Amino acid sequence: GNAKSTANNGARNLQLQLTTKLSLPLFTGMKIEGEEGARIYVALIDANTGDVVTSGPESSIKLDVVVLEGDFNKDNEDNWAPEEFKNYVVKEREGKGPLLAGDLVVKLKGGVGELGQLIFTDNSSWNRSKRFRLGLKVASGFCGNTRIREAKTDAFPVKEHRGE
Numbered sequence: 001g002n003a004k005s006t007a008n009n010g011a012r013n014l015q016l017q018l019t020t021k022l023s024l025p026l027f028t029g030m031k032i033e034g035e036e037g038a039r040i041y042v043a044l045i046d047a048n049t050g051d052v053v054t055s056g057p058e059s060s061i062k063l064d065v066v067v068l069e070g071d072f073n074k075d076n077e078d079n080w081a082p083e084e085f086k087n088y089v090v091k092e093r094e095g096k097g098p099l100l101a102g103d104l105v106v107k108l109k110g111g112v113g114e115l116g117q118l119i120f121t122d123n124s125s126w127n128r129s130k131r132f133r134l135g136l137k138v139a140s141g142f143c144g145n146t147r148i149r150e151a152k153t154d155a156f157p158v159k160e161h162r163g164e
Helices: 003-007 082-087
Strands: 014-018 041-046 062-069 100-102 105-107 112-114 118-120 132-138
Touching: 014 132, 062 100, 082 132, 105 112
Parallel strands: none
Antiparallel strands: 014 041, 041 112, 062 105, 062 132, 100 118
């Protein structure tokens, strides 16, 4: 037996994971895509088994897409707290519109969701790490007391689109 899974008393260890790498570099005003134009998917995984959670109430929840500081450097092995994640969410610059425009809600179906159109309206040169990450968290009002760990991408810069 694996000592770690015994300690969990069979509780599931639910995590959101992005299964697509982003196509870089990213520019303001341009649709965020996966590598080679792929669609970007997020899956609800039971980290104890590595399997997608395809049924049950959690498999059809709604997620919010947020922008995180690039220096949210938690490893995927770290079980960070929701508050930690929240502390790294980036708000738009004063006087500017929302930093991320488009479909900011993703609906899971059978444990998998597809990100819609997302566009950065501002570059990342002004924030402390000069980079952003995309993050996905369970929308408020879903899942009650079930902790589902948020997903995040690698850090990336967003450049000003100057029509080069």
